[in-house]
Each structure stands twice: as structure tokens, then as C-alpha cells.
Amino acid sequence: MAEQIYYEDVEVGTEVTPLAKIATTRMLVQWAGASGDFNPLHYEDDFAKAMGVGAPIVHGALKRAWLGHLMTDWIGEQGVLKKLSCRYRGMDYPRKMKTMEEPHDGETWWCKGKVTKKYEENGEYLVECEIWVENGKGEKTTPGSALVALPSRSKNRQNL
Amino acid sequence: MAEGSLITEELRKLIGIPSEPIIFKVEEGAIQRYAQAIGDPNPLYNDIDYAKKSKYGRLMCPPGFTGWPVKGGISVFRLVDTLVKAGAPSRLLDGGVEFEFFEPVGAGDTLIGTTKIIDISERETRMGKTMFTTLETTFLNQNGNVALKSRSTLIQF
Numbered sequence: 001m002a003e004q005i006y007y008e009d010v011e012v013g014t015e016v017t018p019l020a021k022i023a024t025t026r027m028l029v030q031w032a033g034a035s036g037d038f039n040p041l042h043y044e045d046d047f048a049k050a051m052g053v054g055a056p057i058v059h060g061a062l063k064r065a066w067l068g069h070l071m072t073d074w075i076g077e078q079g080v081l082k083k084l085s086c087r088y089r090g091m092d093y094p095r096k097m098k099t100m101e102e103p104h105d106g107e108t109w110w111c112k113g114k115v116t117k118k119y120e121e122n123g124e125y126l127v128e129c130e131i132w133v134e135n136g137k138g139e140k141t142t143p144g145s146a147l148v149a150l151p152s153r154s155k156n157r158q159n160l
Numbered sequence: 161m162a163e164g165s166l167i168t169e170e171l172r173k174l175i176g177i178p179s180e181p182i183i184f185k186v187e188e189g190a191i192q193r194y195a196q197a198i199g200d201p202n203p204l205y206n207d208i209d210y211a212k213k214s215k216y217g218r219l220m221c222p223p224g225f226t227g228w229p230v231k232g233g234i235s236v237f238r239l240v241d242t243l244v245k246a247g248a249p250s251r252l253l254d255g256g257v258e259f260e261f262f263e264p265v266g267a268g269d270t271l272i273g274t275t276k277i278i279d280i281s282e283r284e285t286r287m288g289k290t291m292f293t294t295l296e297t298t299f300l301n302q303n304g305n306v307a308l309k310s311r312s313t314l315i316q317f
Contacts, residue, residue, distance in 0.1 A: 021199065034190075034197035036228055051251055052287065052317075060254040061224075062198070068223040069200040077204070077214070080261075081223050087256035087313075144256075 086144025107136030255313030
């Protein structure tokens with residue numbers, strides 16, 4: 001994991017360290033089991049067609065979990081994630097598997113974000129971020145936001 | 161909206177009624193499998209020894225995970241059934257979610273979840289007449305504190 005980030009290290013516009021993800025049909029099966037979401041929309045072709053999305057789509061909640069991963073990696077163990085939200089605006093379609101382990105070539109998704117606000121409140125050092133998942137074409141299919149509390153260097157000094 | 165509203169009187173009556181509380185026990189293996197499915201190698205979610213030595217003292221849940229079987233999900237599916245029986249369209253998509261985290265959740269914790277419908281609205285979309293239902297789920301932990309809250313949107317068309 002990266003070095004701990006502090007409140008003083010970020011300004012409005014600071015980029016959240018991007019995180020790459022590759023959705024595969026295998027990952028969707030794994031997610032279904034781990035999350036308990038067995039909606040056939042995410043693994044059955046005919047059902048997905050009947051639901052009007054064309055083919056099985058990536059679970060919205062998986063993309064939300066990716067955004068959680070993005071934020072918790074960035075804020076480190078001393079940071080606290082207080083709010084996380086996103087909208088499932090665009091459909092994403094997983095890569096199919098070529099071998100047991102390897103997917104076919106195709107899209108890579110990027111989880112990204114940037115700081116929109118920083119402020120102190122009730123002794124906490126708070127940072128708001130705009131976050132999103134973007135697809136291989138650079139479209140934001142899953143826009144959202146996060147509120148985190150970061151450790152402060154000045155506060156640490158006082159505590160010593 | 162020429163043919164009138166999707167939101168029947170029966171649907172309006174469902175707003176604000178809390179579901180039966182559902183009890184979740186958070187297990188280590190469930191946390192690890194969930195973290196693996198996301199592809200998140202964070203040792204707090206994967207490495208029991210590491211997590212025990214951390215300030216949390218136990219394997220921690222990635223944000224938004226509340227244990228498996230995901231009874232919160234089951235209560236949502238039940239709610240969808242109830243909505244459809246009350247006249248809502250049966251084609252369903254997940255619109256999004258907002259989480260608010262108050263206390264860390266980890267292995268060994270017990271959570272009690274309660275879901276209620278807080279709003280139903282409708283508008284014309286490219287799918288035709290579409291209904292939006294906002295659900296709020298509150299999770300209390302074994303100490304009686306609110307551990308997290310989620311607000312999610314169901315899209316039915």
C-alpha cells in the first residue's frame with residue numbers, strides 16, 4: 001500500500017490515485033457468490049436481452065465496491081471513509097474468458113477521482129471528492145462522490 | 161404520462177413502513193471472499209493475523225459489506241416482489257446507492273438491518289414510463305449503535 005496521505009497533502013483539484021479494473025465474466029460469477037446477488041441479468045444472455053440491456057452487464061454494486069477500493073487505498077489506514085455514493089448511469093459489459101484465468105483482450109476500466117472541497121469540522125479534517133468509474137472509451141458510467149477524514153500533520157504534532 | 165400514473169394507491173401506502181429486522185453475523189471467510197471478488201488485496205480484509213494486530217483487532221469489512229448471506233439483498237428482493245404486487249413495473253435496474261458509515265464493521269460483529277421505502281417517484285425515460293423507489297436501510301451493531309446507513313434507488317420500467 002502507498003504511503004499515508006495527510007490533509008495537508010491535498011488541495012481542491014488533487015487527483016485520487018487512479019485504480020485499474022478489468023471486469024470479466026469470471027469476476028461477475030465470483031462477485032455474485034460473494035455478494036449474494038444472483039440476479040440472472042448478470043450471467044444469462046436471454047434474460048439480459050429480455051430486460052432490455054442486450055447482454056449480461058457488470059453489477060452496479062461491484063462498480064460501487066471498486067470505488068470503495070479506490071478510496072480506501074488512497075486514504076490509507078489512518079483515513080476514514082465517511083460517505084460513498086454513486087449512480088449506475090451507463091451499462092458496462094464484462095470481457096469474456098479466453099482460458100481459466102485469462103480474459104480476452106478488451107476494455108480496461110479506471111476508477112478515478114479528484115478533490116472538490118477540504119474543510120475542518122468538529123475537529124475532523126474532511127475532504128470531499130468527485131469519483132467515478134470510466135470505461136475503455138473514457139465515458140463515466142458510474143459517477144459518484146466520497147467524503148473522507150484524513151489525518152493531519154499539525155494535529156499529530158500536537159499529540160506528540 | 162398520458163395514461164396516468166404508475167404509482168398506485170397501494171404503492172403509496174408502502175412508503176415509510178419498515179421491513180422486519182434482519183440479523184447478520186459477519187464472518188471472516190465471507191469478508192475474504194468478498195474482498196477477493198472486488199480484487200482488493202488490502203490486508204485488513206484478507207490477512208487475519210495482520211488485521212488482529214491492527215487498531216481494529218479483527219478482520220474488517222470493505223466499505224458497504226455487511227455479511228453473507230446478504231440478507232439486506234434478500235429483503236430488497238422481497239420488497240421488489242411487494243412493489244410489483246402493488247402494481248409497479250416488473251423490469252428492474254439498480255439506480256445507485258449512497259452509504260454513510262458511522263462505525264467500522266468487522267468479523268464477529270452482529271448487525272440488525274431494517275429497510276423502508278422513503279420515496280416513490282416517476283418520470284418518462286428512454287425505457288418509457290419509469291418508476292424510481294428510494295430505499296433506506298439502517299444497520300445497528302451489537303452495541304446498539306448505527307454502524308451504517310444506505311440509501312438506494314430501484315428503477316422499474
